[in-house]
Amino acid sequence: MRWGTAAGQESLFALNAIGKRRWLWWAICWGTAVLLAAPLVWRWFAFQGPFGPVAPPRPEPVIDIHCHTAGIGAGESGCFVSNSMRASYKFNLYLKSFGVDLGSLEAQGDRLIIQRIAERIRGSQWVSGAIVLAMDGVIDSEGQLDRERTEFFVPNEFVYEQTALHPGLFWGASINPLRKDAIDRLDWAHAHGAKLVKWLPSVQLFDPGDDRHLEFYRKMVELDLPLLSHAGQERAFTHVNDEFGDPFKLRLALDTGVRVIVAHIASTGEHEGERDTDRLIELMGQYGNLYSDISSLTQVNKLGYLREAVSHSVFRERLFYGSDYPLINTAIVSPWLFSLNLEVGEMRRIAGIENPWDRDVELKRSLGVPPSVFERANRLIMKPGDLVSVRP
Numbered sequence: 054m055r056w057g058t059a060a061g062q063e064s065l066f067a068l069n070a071i072g073k074r075r076w077l078w079w080a081i082c083w084g085t086a087v088l089l090a091a092p093l094v095w096r097w098f099a100f101q102g103p104f105g106p107v108a109p110p111r112p113e114p115v116i117d118i119h120c121h122t123a124g125i126g127a128g129e130s131g132c133f134v135s136n137s138m139r140a141s142y143k144f145n146l147y148l149k150s151f152g153v154d155l156g157s158l159e160a161q162g163d164r165l166i167i168q169r170i171a172e173r174i175r176g177s178q179w180v181s182g183a184i185v186l187a188m189d190g191v192i193d194s195e196g197q198l199d200r201e202r203t204e205f206f207v208p209n210e211f212v213y214e215q216t217a218l219h220p221g222l223f224w225g226a227s228i229n230p231l232r233k234d235a236i237d238r239l240d241w242a243h244a245h246g247a248k249l250v251k252w253l254p255s256v257q258l259f260d261p262g263d264d265r266h267l268e269f270y271r272k273m274v275e276l277d278l279p280l281l282s283h284a285g286q287e288r289a290f291t292h293v294n295d296e297f298g299d300p301f302k303l304r305l306a307l308d309t310g311v312r313v314i315v316a317h318i319a320s321t322g323e324h325e326g327e328r329d330t331d332r333l334i335e336l337m338g339q340y341g342n343l344y345s346d347i348s349s350l351t352q353v354n355k356l357g358y359l360r361e362a363v364s365h366s367v368f369r370e371r372l373f374y375g376s377d378y379p380l381i382n383t384a385i386v387s388p389w390l391f392s393l394n395l396e397v398g399e400m401r402r403i404a405g406i407e408n409p410w411d412r413d414v415e416l417k418r419s420l421g422v423p424p425s426v427f428e429r430a431n432r433l434i435m436k437p438g439d440l441v442s443v444r445p
């Protein structure tokens with residue numbers, strides 16, 4: 054009896070254990086299924102589609118007005134990056150996104166980065182040309198380059214000489230207006246075919262609203278050189294003064310009549326409790342000579358801004374196509390970030406495109422960026438002769 058009871062209890066216990074195990078298994082299966090299905094169900098309800106009507110490409114050249122290069126001084130380029138930038142994890146990521154490494158740069162010179170840009174532009178189905186940007190540094194009280202406080206420097210002469218070697222590449226000068234010889238540099242840039250002047254005031258550490266720049270602005274108007282200026286928050290560098298990224302600080306240039314292109318709709322920053330993009334929108338309503346570009350707006354830290362650029366009426370007829378290369382070639386940009394706007398097959402197709410410019414154009418086009426944005430530089434920045442050398 055005792056044995057029988059013990060055996061009975063044991064088998065009851067064993068049955069209980071099997072039951073529990075089954076129940077646990079069942080719970081795990083269902084739990085996993087629900088976890089996997091939840092985003093799909095949510096996507097099904099929340100799917101919004103593109104930000105605007107998707108138009109087929111047109112047979113007009115597409116020029117990227119916002120393309121960066123860099124260098125470490127190899128091959129006597131005159132470029133440099135600060136020690137803090139070199140020590141940063143970003144340094145190797147940037148080299149990789151440019152398609153180079155330290156060894157190949159040291160062996161072949163900084164010109165290799167511009168060669169890579171030229172190869173990739175030549176290999177692009179959709180982009181015919183790019184304006185490669187020089188990058189001036191911080192200027193000291195004597196009006197000279199302050200190497201200690203400059204994080205990243207790309208001289209105008211280097212970019213001019215290297216882009217001249219490749220059809221389809223154009224260049225944008227960078228001149229800190231605090232330089233003693235700023236006006237002479239502007240004249241030189243214009244005489245050597247610069248398409249625009251690029252500023253990054255929050256990193257070059259000057260106030261665009263400073264009255265001392267009036268003469269510089271007047272000269273830009275005389276030479277008909279547009280200003281591509283960064284506004285909003287800057288996070289690509291380690292030392293930044295975001296105060297100088299306030300779009301309102303560009304009023305002086307606008308009042309003087311300079312054509313100003315504010316990079317990436319002044320995304321992510323804030324001044325006086327107001328979003329910089331809202332400040333830009335306010336300025337757009339006041340100045341007909343103000344434009345913007347769509348560079349960097351597909352980055353993970355800027356979700357929502359491309360929708361704003363495409364759908365806000367103030368930006369209609371005022372946007373240029375820009376890539377912010379090489380950032381389009383890093384993990385912070387991906388079609389998979391737009392799962393509520395693109396079909397799965399479309400995201401997969403775009404992610405599989407190897408050429409960084411084609412991937413960028415196809416992503417932006419599929420999200421509803423209109424053809425006019427891709428063509429605007431042809432009318433407002435390029436001269437008719439420029440486009441003869443590039444494919445449509």
Ligand SMILES: [Zn+2]
Pocket residue numbers: 119121316348377
């Ligand atoms: Zn940029």
